Amino acid sequence: MKKHLIVLAIISSLSLSTVSVANEVTESSSPRSGKSEMVGFGTGAAIGAIVGGPIGAFIGGFTGTWIGKSVADEQELAAQTQQLHQQQDEIEVLAKRSEQLESLTQQHARVNTQLEQLKMAQQQKLEELAIGLNVQFKTGSSLIEPHFKQQLDDVVYAMSLAPDLKLDLTGYADRQGDSSYNQALSEQRLAEVRAYLVNQGIDESRLYSQAFGDTAPLQAEANLENNFFDRRVTLKLMSERGMLAAQ
Known part of the structure; x- marks a missing residue:
């Protein structure tokens, strides 16, 4: 013990x-x-x-x-x-953030694709519209007729809806008379159309213009009908991208 x-x-x-x-x-x-x-x-x-x-x-x-x-x-x-x-919870949170980021990236790509398609469709529509945009003049005149003023008003309205649109103006004359006179006449017609558009609110920076006199006829043969269509100022609506590509 x-x-x-x-x-x-x-x-x-x-x-x-x-x-x-x-x-x-x-x-x-x-x-x-x-x-x-x-x-x-x-x-x-x-x-x-x-x-x-x-x-x-x-x-x-x-x-x-x-x-x-x-x-x-x-x-x-x-x-x-x-x-x-705790680590598993953090991994799950990171995985969810990664999925969200991937989803946003895909959405961004889809939006860019849709935007590009819309721009292409807009440019095509403008090119189709430009075919009929002509202001015709009487022989030896630079005065804009009333029914052509309505056409110009429609152009002004279209440009007011799309601030990125530009307008390409080109002046011509028929082959009657002296070439120097016809060149000056095509420039005067161009100036009249340009002034009308500016007075209706179009900024001059959105307008591009050039005159060719009688050097660019629509048809090879000079006659009454062809001369009428040669006395003109053409208008072509273009987007900023289209205008840069054309220059």
């Missing part, structure tokens, strides 16, 4: 020393430094000594160490599991 008490006292002293050492080690190392194992060893040794004497003390000590290690492993596993869940 006396030996058992002595052993118990020694084991208790070892337990306290073990706990103290475990505390010191814990303060100078990572959270997983062995505190739980050391505490487990001391506690297990004390319980083992009471129950089974010296042999029980050693068995209890090792058992306590194993229990303490298991507790520490479970704590570390729980911390890693929580960290893993």
